[in-house]
Structures are given as C-alpha cells and as structure tokens.
Amino acid sequence: MTSIKINRRNWLKTSALTAGGLMASPYLGFSKNPSLALELDAEGNAIYSPFFKEYLPESSREFPILEARLNANENPYGPSPMALEALKKSASGGNRYAWKELFQLMDKIADFEGVTPKNIMMGPGSSDLLEKTAMVLFMNGGNVVSADPAYMSLIRVAEAAGGTWKPVPLNEDWSHDLEAMEKAIDSETKLVYICNPNNPTGTITDAKKLLDFCSRVSEKVPVFVDEAYLWFLEDGAKQSMVSLINEGKDIIVARTFSKIHGMAGLRVGYAVAQEATLDKLQKITRAGMGISYPSVYAAMAAMDDNEFLDKSRTLNAEARDYVFKSLQEMDFEPVASHTSFMIFPIEMEGKGFLQKMTEQKVGVRAFQFMDKNWCRVSMGTMEEMKLFTAALRKVFV
Numbered sequence: 001m002t003s004i005k006i007n008r009r010n011w012l013k014t015s016a017l018t019a020g021g022l023m024a025s026p027y028l029g030f031s032k033n034p035s036l037a038l039e040l041d042a043e044g045n046a047i048y049s050p051f052f053k054e055y056l057p058e059s060s061r062e063f064p065i066l067e068a069r070l071n072a073n074e075n076p077y078g079p080s081p082m083a084l085e086a087l088k089k090s091a092s093g094g095n096r097y098a099w100k101e102l103f104q105l106m107d108k109i110a111d112f113e114g115v116t117p118k119n120i121m122m123g124p125g126s127s128d129l130l131e132k133t134a135m136v137l138f139m140n141g142g143n144v145v146s147a148d149p150a151y152m153s154l155i156r157v158a159e160a161a162g163g164t165w166k167p168v169p170l171n172e173d174w175s176h177d178l179e180a181m182e183k184a185i186d187s188e189t190k191l192v193y194i195c196n197p198n199n200p201t202g203t204i205t206d207a208k209k210l211l212d213f214c215s216r217v218s219e220k221v222p223v224f225v226d227e228a229y230l231w232f233l234e235d236g237a238k239q240s241m242v243s244l245i246n247e248g249k250d251i252i253v254a255r256t257f258s259k260i261h262g263m264a265g266l267r268v269g270y271a272v273a274q275e276a277t278l279d280k281l282q283k284i285t286r287a288g289m290g291i292s293y294p295s296v297y298a299a300m301a302a303m304d305d306n307e308f309l310d311k312s313r314t315l316n317a318e319a320r321d322y323v324f325k326s327l328q329e330m331d332f333e334p335v336a337s338h339t340s341f342m343i344f345p346i347e348m349e350g351k352g353f354l355q356k357m358t359e360q361k362v363g364v365r366a367f368q369f370m371d372k373n374w375c376r377v378s379m380g381t382m383e384e385m386k387l388f389t390a391a392l393r394k395v396f397v
C-alpha cells in the first residue's frame with residue numbers, strides 16, 4: 001500500500017513515547033489532567049499523540065454555511081420514515097421520563113442481539129457510553145491500550161480521568177496489530193479499546209482474528225469493541241463480537257443509532273456486556289436517563305425499518321464507489337473504506353485545506369498521522385459528493 005510507506009521501526013519507537021502524550025480538544029475542554037489548561041500545539045490544533053493530530057476550525061462555535069456537510073459521518077437519508085412517524089406520535093409524551101418505554105426498547109434490543117435485557121445499557125448516543133466507561137474504569141488511573149490512529153472519545157476521557165493511553169500503530173494493511181496490542185497489556189491495563197471498522201481510517205480487522213483475540217485477552221482485561229459502523233458491512237452481524245457475551249467473556253460492545261439508522265441528532269446508543277460489568281458502570285452513572293421519550297420510540301421504530309436500513313447501506317456504498325474512483329482519477333490515493341467515510345492523503349497543510357474547502361461550502365475533516373496530512377470525507381448524497389469532488393478540484397488546481 002503506497003500511501004503508508006513509513007519507517008516502521010521509527011514509527012513504533014515514536015508510538016512507545018506516546019503513553020503520556022499530549023491530549024486536548026477545544027470541543028470537550030479536557031486536558032490530560034482536568035484541572036490544567038488545555039494543551040494545544042503552537043497553531044492551536046489538538047494533538048492526540050505524536051502521530052495523530054487533528055486540525056480544528058478557528059472556533060468550534062463558528063459554523064460556516066455548508067452546502068455539503070461531510071465532516072461528522074452523519075447519514076443524509078435519516079431518520080427513517082418509520083422513525084419519523086414514531087417521533088410525531090410520541091412527541092406529546094415529552095413531558096414524561098421514558099422509564100417503562102426505555103425497558104421496552106431494551107427488551108427489543110436484547111432480543112435483536114440474542115442476549116438478556118440485563119446485558120444492555122442504554123445511552124444518549126454511544127459517545128456517552130464510551131465516556132462513562134472511561135470515567136468509571138480510569139478514575140483510579142491505569143492505562144488503555146488501543147490502535148493509533150483510533151476514535152478518541154473513550155481515550156480522551158480516560159486520560160482526563162487520570163489514566164494513560166498506550167497507542168499501538170495499525171498494521172500496514174490498516175488492520176489492528178492484535179499481536180502488538182496483546183503485548184502492550186501490562187499490570188496497569190484496565191481496558192483494551194478496539195474500533196472496528198476503525199475511525200478515522202474506515203478500515204477493518206479480520207473478524208475471526210478479532211474474535212480469537214477478544215476471547216483470549218478478555219480473560220485478563222476487559223475489551224471494549226466499538227461497532228459504530230459495523231452495519232454498513234453487508235455481513236455486519238457475522239462480524240460482530242456480541243456472540244462472546246453469551247460465552248461469558250468480559251467484552252463490551254458499543255452500538256449507535258447515529259450512523260446507519262440516521263439518527264445522530266436523536267441521540268440513542270447502547271452497550272452489550274456482562275451484567276456485572278454493566279452494574280459496575282451503572283453504580284455511579286445513569287446513562288439511559290439522557291435519552292428523550294420521543295427518541296426511545298424513534299429507535300424502536302427504526303429497528304423495524306429494514307427497507308430504510310437496506311437503502312442506507314446501498315446508497316452509502318454507491319457514494320463510496322463514486323468517491324473512491326473520482327479520487328483515483330484525480331491522482332489521490334484513497335484508502336478502501338468499509339464505513340460511511342473515507343480518508344486519503346493530501347499534500348496540503350490541514351488547516352489551510354479546511355479553510356479552502358469551507359470557502360467552497362464543503363465541510364470535511366483534516367488529520368495528520370504517519371507523517372502525512374489526511375482528509376476524511378463522510379459519505380453524503382450523490383449530489384453532495386459531486387460538490388465535494390468539484391471543490392477538491394478547485395482547491396488542488
């Protein structure tokens with residue numbers, strides 16, 4: 001893979017230094033130690049590790065007018081017709097806490113996942129569950145082992161709570177380096193975090209290898225598997241790690257209604273795990289409390305709207321094919337994606353690139369890792385993707 005030719009030894013060496021690496025995000029306002037000011041680089045960008053740096057817009061409160069919003073992996077087609085109908089019908093119940101209704105949703109999810117309702121923990125989006133898990137597990141220190149680059153939500157909170165991050169570079173084929181991750185586990189490790197398919201790379205790790213890893217490693221330390229994008233795969237159910245819960249393994253699988261269900265703004269997510277693990281998390285947090293009454297109904301309806309889910313998957317794949325081919329035609333080297341977003345290296349500094357794309361009214365994300373600048377573009381409608389490719393042509397004239 002030409003796009004990631006790097007000196008692997010140096011890469012690993014750098015990565016070993018990142019356990020206590022800088023971390024900051026103006027969005028979240030966390031630093032390594034929550035009582036200290038944020039640590040940003042000289043240009044004010046968030047640095048997650050020596051590898052992984054994210055370029056941020058000038059101010060997170062300035063939302064430019066965009067004709068193509070391709071910066072947050074939202075689903076342009078949602079919410080589904082059935083979810084919208086359920087929302088309308090349940091809106092008048094918005095004066096009530098959704099206690100009984102939340103249990104109904106949990107029963108439905110448990111049935112779908114083939115576990116018991118006691119294995120389900122609900123949250124207003126899976127971010128909330130990632131963060132609450134981090135808060136509870138890392139309040140007395142410890143380290144989290146994950147890939148680098150990875151989705152940073154759990155890791156940032158683990159560090160803010162007092163933990164450290166042990167980043168392990170992805171393999172050159174973009175899969176998780178499971179062997180190195182297992183070796184990175186030490187007596188201080190409280191959790192292994194795996195995002196599969198991974199964000200921001202959009203790539204996958206072989207399900208059989210991952211199942212074997214999770215099964216073995218969870219005997220020593222819990223493994224958190226973030227499956228936010230799994231349902232974009234044709235055989236998502238087969239690639240899930242949920243089956244390990246019924247084998248008694250200490251696995252926490254997180255899922256969200258924000259992606260394939262198109263409900264990012266309605267905020268519903270859940271975790272599937274051992275009852276004892278969830279008890280530990282819920283002893284000091286109340287995750288389900290954050291979900292609104294109408295959102296509970298919308299989620300129940302969305303689960304039944306198979307027509308919409310199929311449509312989302314198909315249209316997402318069509319957009320992905322179009323973007324992949326268009327990028328190649330423009331001599332970029334996109335990384336084959338299994339998700340609703342795609343990355344490719346750009347020969348332009350990230351902040352300037354974001355500025356130029358915004359001037360074209362197209363929102364994307366920019367990162368720096370493995371000695372390169374990268375653009376991450378979310379899959380929108382075909383019309384939006386055409387605006388994206390047109391904007392890119394103008395920016396790189």
Ligand SMILES: Cc1ncc(COP(=O)(O)O)c(C=O)c1O
Nearest residue numbers: 125126127151199228256258269
């Ligand atoms: C890998 C991954 N996990 C979790 C989330 C959180 O999504 P939400 O809080 O909307 O469920 C996201 C959102 O982009 C994500 O990319």
